[in-house]
Amino acid sequence: MPFSTLHSALNERAATGLLRTRRTVSSPPSPHIIVDGKSYLSFCSNDYLGLANHPQLIAALQQGAQQWGVGSGASHLVSGHTVAHQQLEIELAKFVDKPAALFFSSGYLANLGAVQALVGRGDTVFADKLNHASLNDAMLLSRASIKRYRHNDVAHLALLLQQSAGSHKGTMTGRKLIITDAVFSMDGDIAPLPELLALCEQHDAWLLIDDAHGFGVLGKQGRGSVAHYFLDNPRIIYMATLGKAAGVSGAFVAAEQVVIDTFLQTARSYIYTTASPPALTSALIASLGLIEQDDWRRTQLQKLIAQLRAGLQSLPWKLHCPLVGHCPPVGLPSDTPIQPLIVGENNAVLELSNALRERGIWIPAIRPPTVPPGTARLRISLSAAHSGCDVAQLITALHELAR
Ligand SMILES: *Cc1c(COP(=O)(O)O)cnc(C)c1O
Numbered sequence: 185m186p187f188s189t190l191h192s193a194l195n196e197r198a199a200t201g202l203l204r205t206r207r208t209v210s211s212p213p214s215p216h217i218i219v220d221g222k223s224y225l226s227f228c229s230n231d232y233l234g235l236a237n238h239p240q241l242i243a244a245l246q247q248g249a250q251q252w253g254v255g256s257g258a259s260h261l262v263s264g265h266t267v268a269h270q271q272l273e274i275e276l277a278k279f280v281d282k283p284a285a286l287f288f289s290s291g292y293l294a295n296l297g298a299v300q301a302l303v304g305r306g307d308t309v310f311a312d313k314l315n316h317a318s319l320n321d322a323m324l325l326s327r328a329s330i331k332r333y334r335h336n337d338v339a340h341l342a343l344l345l346q347q348s349a350g351s352h353k354g355t356m357t358g359r360k361l362i363i364t365d366a367v368f369s370m371d372g373d374i375a376p377l378p379e380l381l382a383l384c385e386q387h388d389a390w391l392l393i394d395d396a397h398g399f400g401v402l403g404k405q406g407r408g409s410v411a412h413y414f415l416d417n418p419r420i421i422y423m424a425t426l427g428k429a430a431g432v433s434g435a436f437v438a439a440e441q442v443v444i445d446t447f448l449q450t451a452r453s454y455i456y457t458t459a460s461p462p463a464l465t466s467a468l469i470a471s472l473g474l475i476e477q478d479d480w481r482r483t484q485l486q487k488l489i490a491q492l493r494a495g496l497q498s499l500p501w502k503l504h505c506p507l508v509g510h511c512p513p514v515g516l517p518s519d520t521p522i523q524p525l526i527v528g529e530n531n532a533v534l535e536l537s538n539a540l541r542e543r544g545i546w547i548p549a550i551r552p553p554t555v556p557p558g559t560a561r562l563r564i565s566l567s568a569a570h571s572g573c574d575v576a577q578l579i580t581a582l583h584e585l586a587r
Contacts, residue, residue: 201530224546233481234569235431248466256459264459272465282438291425291435292318297451303328307359360389366409367397372518400429406475481568495579521566533560
């Protein structure tokens with residue numbers, strides 16, 4: 185039976201500390217959650233602003249369901265596209281100061297659709313080696329040729345762009361797309377967007393920015409990483425997800441009108457899927473309002489980040505990869521709510537994660553292939569909903585376990 189090969193593959197994963205498991209949560213999103221009947225202090229959510237259980241968002245979703253029902257009933261190009269979706273897209277485009285936006289059901293789908301609509305055979309994608317899995321899958325699916333540059337290494341990217349210009353002499357018609365996470369999801373460091381954009385200008389390329397972890401957190405009023413760097417350029421194709429800091433679900437791509445018009449024709453992950461429930465858009469519009477208004481949430485986050493970094497300084501494990509200069513080269517200390525504690529070996533990080541869990545603290549162990557071999561880590565993520573006491577409790581527990 186072919187099942188035996190599945191069994192042995194699973195056993196092999198288990199033996200190398202790589203078996204993935206789920207735990208089942210029985211409480212709403214919060215730093216204090218209940219898992220298997222036991223209460224935990226959690227540092228694993230991407231609900232960075234603490235909006236996922238906000239009373240105003242809950243009320244908006246209820247009101248949206250009253251008005252629109254619970255399902256959209258069809259894809260956007262059939263009959264699933266409502267005034268509610270349209271309104272949301274207008275608000276999203278305005279929020280990130282772009283001419284147009286398209287709302288997708290998830291970030292994974294947005295990345296698949298955007299990359300595949302922009303490039304194909306004969307085109308070239310240049311991608312950071314630590315990009316999110318969805319961007320990696322997207323470029324494979326697009327059939328464009330792929331050049332991966334060392335993490336945040338602008339000089340390496342420049343070299344690859346130059347080489348590809350040389351090799352295409354005479355047939356310089358291929359499109360070029362540079363794609364990067366804005367805030368790297370497992371390291372928390374920020375991509376050098378101004379330098380990447382300068383290379384786009386020089387080589388007539390587009391820049392697709394995945395701001396899953398910057399939207400709501402970075403920039404004035406949480407407008408994201410592009411606002412953080414004060415960039416404004418039609419070459420930027422801006423993608424952000426709405427299930428993380430925005431606290432709801434879905435994602436969007438904002439860009440020039442012609443780009444969005446193109447997506448509507450050819451982004452398969454937009455076309456061939458049922459439109460998200462229109463009621464979600466009510467919650468999302470309420471969320472945009474809170475993201476814009478509530479600067480105190482970002483201030484609280486920065487306070488907690490500083491507290492954590494200061495508190496963990498003397499640990500044997502570091503809050504960024506200690507292998508700088510090695511391959512793969514790795515990020516700088518993070519100024520974002522993603523704070524990776526690099527432990528190294530898979531089983532060591534599992535042990536640490538388990539020991540924390542015994543003390544009532546929940547932080548997931550992130551292992552290869554999600555991160556490079558030898559850099560297994562605890563991915564600590566902070567939320568404005570955490571208190572200083574929560575972070576102090578984590579710091580104390582880690583110091584005790586380090587002994
Ligand atoms: C979470 C994430 C995605 C996927 O977004 P979903 O809405 O969860 O599908 C894409 N890119 C990055 C960098 C992410 O962290």
